Amino acid sequence: MYRPLTESAAMDYVRSAGLDIFRPDETLESEDLADGNVNLVYRVYSPSEPRQRSVIVKQALPYARVVGESFPMPLDRSRIEHRALEIQASYCPSLVPAVYRYDPDLSLVVMEDLHPRIIMRKGLMAQVRYPRFAADAAEFMANMLFHTSDLFLGSAEKKALVREFTNPGMCKVTEDLVFTHPFMEHPGNRWNPELDEEVRQLRADEQLQAEIAQLKTIFMTSAQALLHGDLHTGSIMVTPDDTKVIDPEFAFFGPMGFDVGALLGNLALSCASQEHHAVTAAARREYRAWITGTMREVWQLFEARFRSLFEASAPAQWPRGRFLDAYMRRLLQDAAGFGGTKMLRRILGLAHVVDLDAISDVHERAAAERIALAIGRTWILRRRDMQSIDDLIGIVEAAVVGPVAG
Ligand code: ADP
Ligand code: MG
Numbered sequence: 015m016y017r018p019l020t021e022s023a024a025m026d027y028v029r030s031a032g033l034d035i036f037r038p039d040e041t042l043e044s045e046d047l048a049d050g051n052v053n054l055v056y057r058v059y060s061p062s063e064p065r066q067r068s069v070i071v072k073q074a075l076p077y078a079r080v081v082g083e084s085f086p087m088p089l090d091r092s093r094i095e096h097r098a099l100e101i102q103a104s105y106c107p108s109l110v111p112a113v114y115r116y117d118p119d120l121s122l123v124v125m126e127d128l129h130p131r132i133i134m135r136k137g138l139m140a141q142v143r144y145p146r147f148a149a150d151a152a153e154f155m156a157n158m159l160f161h162t163s164d165l166f167l168g169s170a171e172k173k174a175l176v177r178e179f180t181n182p183g184m185c186k187v188t189e190d191l192v193f194t195h196p197f198m199e200h201p202g203n204r205w206n207p208e209l210d211e212e213v214r215q216l217r218a219d220e221q222l223q224a225e226i227a228q229l230k231t232i233f234m235t236s237a238q239a240l241l242h243g244d245l246h247t248g249s250i251m252v253t254p255d256d257t258k259v260i261d262p263e264f265a266f267f268g269p270m271g272f273d274v275g276a277l278l279g280n281l282a283l284s285c286a287s288q289e290h291h292a293v294t295a296a297a298r299r300e301y302r303a304w305i306t307g308t309m310r311e312v313w314q315l316f317e318a319r320f321r322s323l324f325e326a327s328a329p330a331q332w333p334r335g336r337f338l339d340a341y342m343r344r345l346l347q348d349a350a351g352f353g354g355t356k357m358l359r360r361i362l363g364l365a366h367v368v369d370l371d372a373i374s375d376v377h378e379r380a381a382a383e384r385i386a387l388a389i390g391r392t393w394i395l396r397r398r399d400m401q402s403i404d405d406l407i408g409i410v411e412a413a414v415v416g417p418v419a420g
Contacts, residue, residue: 016089016120021046024056024071028124033114035067036060049133051080051365052087052263057127068129069114073122074263088183091263092121097178098262099123101240105157109150110259128258131251138247138284139291139369141301143254148308150257151250151277152315159270160323162240165332176237181266184243185234188264192355193230196363197223205362208380212387213362225394229351237267245273246280246356248367271348274316279353279390280367281309282410283360286386287369289414290378302414306407313349313403317342347397350406354393357386388413 019027025044029036036042045057047070054075059068074092078085096116103110115124137144164172195202197217205213216222242249243264251258285305292298324338332338360367361383370386373379392409400406 018054018075019056019071019073019120019122021056024054024073025058027120027122028058028069028071031115031124033069033124035069035114048079052078054079057129059127068127070111070125070127071122072125073120086183087187089121091181091184092116092123093118094179094181094184094265095261095263096123098240098242098265099125101162102154102158102259102262105161106154109154109257128251128260131253131256131258133248134250134252135247135280135284135367135369137252138281138305139287139372141288141292141297143301143304144252144257144308146255147250147252147257148311149315151312152319154257154259155245155273155277156316156319156323158242159239159273160320162267163238163270165324165328175240176267179240179266181243181264184264185266185268188243189230189234191364192359193226193233196359197226202364203362204364204366206376206380206383208376209361209383209387212384216358216362216387216391219391222391222394225351225397226355229348229355229394232269232348233272233352236269238270239267240265241268241270241273242276243268243273245276246367247277247284247369248280269348269352271345271350272352274313274345275349275351275353276356277312277353278309278349278406279356279393281305281312282353282389282393283357283367283386284369285410285414286382286389287367287373289382289385290373290375291369306410309407309410310403313346313406343401346403346406347400350393350397350400353406354390354397357390357393361386361390385413 021044025042029038029040029042040060042058043061047055047057054073056071057068058071060066074089076086076089077083078087096113099110099113111126111128113123113125134144160166162175167175242259242262243266244261249259249261251260285302288298288302292301320342321338325334361370370379370382373382389410393406
């Protein structure tokens with residue numbers, strides 16, 4: 015029977031789960047890690063050798079933890095997360111946490127503790143450079159998106175997976191919180207009061223509204239590949255020499271550009287937030303150059319890897335050459351649209367990002383947020399013009415130097 019576990023119940027659960035990690039009589043300790051919005055997350059470890067032997071227990075609640083019971087969320091997301099982790103592990107085992115136990119009755123997953131890796135967003139706020147990140151992110155996305163698409167799977171096999179990953183409750187959260195509520199008046203929205211005028215203008219911009227509604231229909235109808243579904247820099251844990259992707263509870267079959275755009279858009283949000291976080295002008299310039307260089311590398315390595323997987327293993331029904339060129343271009347354009355939408359919603363909507371929310375001075379925060387709004391809006395409106403990653407990066411660079419006079 016489902017019941018939410020307290021910290022000590024999680025410890026008892028782990029001790030008696032027969033995991034091969036702890037002895038059944040062992041004294042264990044635990045720590046509440048839930049810094050996310052949604053689930054219970056505990057670390058359970060043996061105190062004799064701190065964190066030498068430890069596991070993470072992640073349990074779904076029937077509602078969103080930070081909001082409360084007024085925001086119901088399906089327990090089934092735990093099944094989705096576990097299955098997605100399994101498929102991810104089959105294509106990129108080094109890039110996801112190992113799963114030790116999935117318990118469908120309790121809607122929980124016991125998994126590898128990724129300590130001492132940290133949430134990437136936090137590292138970016140402190141201008142840490144991650145030289146492995148671009149290659150790892152590219153490898154993860156290319157493998158997952160290619161191998162779960164019709165470019166690789168047989169038609170029936172793909173449709174069986176689509177059925178397995180039908181995730182209506184979590185998709186509805188995205189439909190509402192990413193594509194709808196931020197762009198209308200809604201009680202869940204919150205924004206920096208210094209941006210009242212910008213927010214009013216964005217919500218009155220019919221062209222922008224039409225583009226976002228179109229992106230929403232693509233999100234709702236394009237079962238292109240198995241997405242992570244929430245691939246932002248808070249779902250990535252890093253050290254400078256290794257990368258892990260966590261938290262695929264929003265996984266479903268959707269448009270590839272939604273994952274790619276989430277990542278690029280969150281890197282662009284970090285670029286905007288450096289307005290405050292970087293201490294000197296020189297540090298700001300250099301770190302922004304590292305971020306935009308990383309965005310370029312993520313896309314270029316992703317595209318190269320995706321193309322090589324296609325060349326090596328797409329069935330002959332898919333023509334080589336122009337077909338793939340157009341496919342990749344469309345993917346980049348979708349990424350611009352989805353990435354831009356995700357940037358805007360983090361400033362106008364319910365769920366914000368710590369990169370920006372940690373800026374306590376509202377005036378300074380507004381300056382960073384205006385940069386992010388300009389990037390997001392332009393990515394969306396000009397997405398059909400995007401021919402290369404440099405077109406997206408050019409928009410970031412124009413926004414961080416400020417509006418050009420005239
Ligand atoms: P939610 O979906 O509720 O946001 P997450 O999966 O993002 O939950 O986890 C919340 C937090 O718990 C993460 O930000 C991270 O700090 C920590 N965490 C989650 N999984 C692990 C793990 N495997 N190893 C170490 N820390 C983890
Ligand atoms: Mg989550």
